[in-house]
Amino acid sequence: MTAVAVHGVGTSHFGRQPDRDYLALAHDAVTEALADAGTDSVDAVWVGTVFGPPGIAQRTLRALGITGVPVITVENACASGTTAFAEAAEAVRTGRFGRVLALGLEQMSTAFSGAITPEPTDPEQHAGLALPALYAMSAARYLHLGAVTPEQLAAVSVKNHAHALENPRAQYSGRYTVEEVLDSKMISDPLTLLQCCPTSDGAAAAVLAPASGGGREVGLRGVALRSGAPWNHDSPHVWGFDIVRDTAADALAAAGLDSVTDVDVVEVHDAFTIGEIVTTEALGLVAEGEGGAAAATGVTALGGRHPVNPSGGLLSRGHPLGATGLAQLAEIVWQLRGEAGGRQVDSARIGLIETMGGGVSVLDGNACVVAVLEAP
Amino acid sequence: MSHANTVDPRPRCRLDADDAWRVHGLRCRRCGTVAAYAWPRCPACAGPAEPAAFGPAGTVWSSTVVRIPVPGRTPPFTLAYVDLDDGPRVLAHVPGADTAPAVGGRARLIAPTGSDDLAVETATGSTS
Numbered sequence: 001m002t003a004v005a006v007h008g009v010g011t012s013h014f015g016r017q018p019d020r021d022y023l024a025l026a027h028d029a030v031t032e033a034l035a036d037a038g039t040d041s042v043d044a045v046w047v048g049t050v051f052g053p054p055g056i057a058q059r060t061l062r063a064l065g066i067t068g069v070p071v072i073t074v075e076n077a078c079a080s081g082t083t084a085f086a087e088a089a090e091a092v093r094t095g096r097f098g099r100v101l102a103l104g105l106e107q108m109s110t111a112f113s114g115a116i117t118p119e120p121t122d123p124e125q126h127a128g129l130a131l132p133a134l135y136a137m138s139a140a141r142y143l144h145l146g147a148v149t150p151e152q153l154a155a156v157s158v159k160n161h162a163h164a165l166e167n168p169r170a171q172y173s174g175r176y177t178v179e180e181v182l183d184s185k186m187i188s189d190p191l192t193l194l195q196c197c198p199t200s201d202g203a204a205a206a207v208l209a210p211a212s213g214g215g216r217e218v219g220l221r222g223v224a225l226r227s228g229a230p231w232n233h234d235s236p237h238v239w240g241f242d243i244v245r246d247t248a249a250d251a252l253a254a255a256g257l258d259s260v261t262d263v264d265v266v267e268v269h270d271a272f273t274i275g276e277i278v279t280t281e282a283l284g285l286v287a288e289g290e291g292g293a294a295a296a297t298g299v300t301a302l303g304g305r306h307p308v309n310p311s312g313g314l315l316s317r318g319h320p321l322g323a324t325g326l327a328q329l330a331e332i333v334w335q336l337r338g339e340a341g342g343r344q345v346d347s348a349r350i351g352l353i354e355t356m357g358g359g360v361s362v363l364d365g366n367a368c369v370v371a372v373l374e375a376p
Numbered sequence: 377m378s379h380a381n382t383v384d385p386r387p388r389c390r391l392d393a394d395d396a397w398r399v400h401g402l403r404c405r406r407c408g409t410v411a412a413y414a415w416p417r418c419p420a421c422a423g424p425a426e427p428a429a430f431g432p433a434g435t436v437w438s439s440t441v442v443r444i445p446v447p448g449r450t451p452p453f454t455l456a457y458v459d460l461d462d463g464p465r466v467l468a469h470v471p472g473a474d475t476a477p478a479v480g481g482r483a484r485l486i487a488p489t490g491s492d493d494l495a496v497e498t499a500t501g502s503t504s
């Protein structure tokens with residue numbers, strides 16, 4: 001099997017950009033990724049999008065001159081971009097294609113007037129369980145168990161908004177206090193507005209090819225993808241914990257890492273503050289019940305022992321669903337090359353990305369992808 | 377994303393002869409997994425499913441008050457995940473509750489809401 005490397009990454013700006021179309025967003029990401037990889041052609045494309053209309057991949061790519069090659073569109077909720085990445089990587093690893101583009105695309109500001117509309121073919125969404133409410137259930141459970149405090153929840157938002165101050169592509173950034181986060185508009189108790197990711201438009205892309213030892217190539221040590229098993233009254237954890245833990249175990253094994261604490265920098269799926277807390281615990285970066293304290297005491301901040309979401313995460317960079325996973329990848333590639341500017345994690349050698357998407361009732365998430373990457 | 381002609385996917389709740397509301401779902405004949413849905417196979421093991429009724433009593437696993445607009449619902453509205461005593465975890469509305477009911481408190485299935493959502497009443501008290 002072929003060793004796989006990320007040869008180039010690129011992204012659009014992230015934010016509400018209703019005046020820009022999919023093509024403009026994709027142009028920014030793809031052009032940057034191809035230039036970064038020093039190439040102008042690819043042998044196949046995997047595209048991740050959730051709400052993109054039918055045909056959007058080919059309609060976008062043709063305007064960039066990428067035609068006549070296999071184009072495969074995937075949807076895996078918030079993990080769509082990382083699913084496209086995982087499948088593209090596997091295609092390179094197995095020799096099916098030589099150089100593959102993974103592209104994540106999403107324009108949410110034109111698809112929804114506010115938050116994502118719950119999907120009526122799903123029973124719990126049909127009943128009004130918007131995604132913030134699903135995460136609010138986890139947060140309320142953690143509060144009840146004494147596994148987190150409201151202030152610790154807010155600390156995740158404070159941290160990630162501060163990280164984003166150094167990310168010029170981020171949708172939002174700022175120096176907030178815990179009190180300001182807690183005093184922002186209540187969305188779904190106990191989650192306030194500043195604890196919820198914004199509605200975002202954006203694109204992100206990566207060029208994958210066999211590793212050739214180049215000085216800017218970021219090696220893919222291992223990647224894993226899982227879909228959710230039933231989550232119910234027998235589950236010992238809140239929604240989404242087990243799938244992240246199990247997918248991470250797969251990815252670490254594939255990467256040949258003994259412990260996740262060998263990882264220097266991570267980008268995780270913090271669509272809501274509680275999501276980052278649960279994920280840092282499920283990954284094993286911190287012990288169960290310690291995720292909130294880790295955020296509040298700086299363990300997961302830039303400069304801390306386990307920096308999480310130096311980009312600002314979904315909470316601040318923004319969350320264009322299908323693009324998010326590849327935006328996370330771009331951040332880790334920049335970190336591992338030492339190109340992350342004011343948000344650089346010192347001498348980062350091993351990086352990890354985690355994306356999980358959900359919304360299908362009964363299941364512990366629609367999909368989760370975890371990847372481990374290594375500096376050139 | 378609306379699908380006007382969609383079959384209603386929500387659990388069925390019926391008033392039984394003993395005047396108790398119960399959710400009519402499935403139990404797996406192979407592994408015993410239960411779910412609030414009348415699906416043909418077990419979601420855990422793909423074993424054969426048989427009809428089963430659950431409730432009316434249970435315990436609040438978690439709860440929230442949704443304060444953002446959701447199509448067909450008027451915020452704020454209160455939701456709870458309730459672990460039925462002999463059955464699955466179900467999502468239910470808590471009509472009339474303006475705070476999230478206490479996690480760990482008791483709950484009981486009542487008649488579905490005007491929007492035909494599963495509903496429970498809970499002991500008074502709030503998580504906050």
Ligand SMILES: [Zn+2]
Nearest residue numbers: 404407418421
């Ligand atoms: Zn079964």
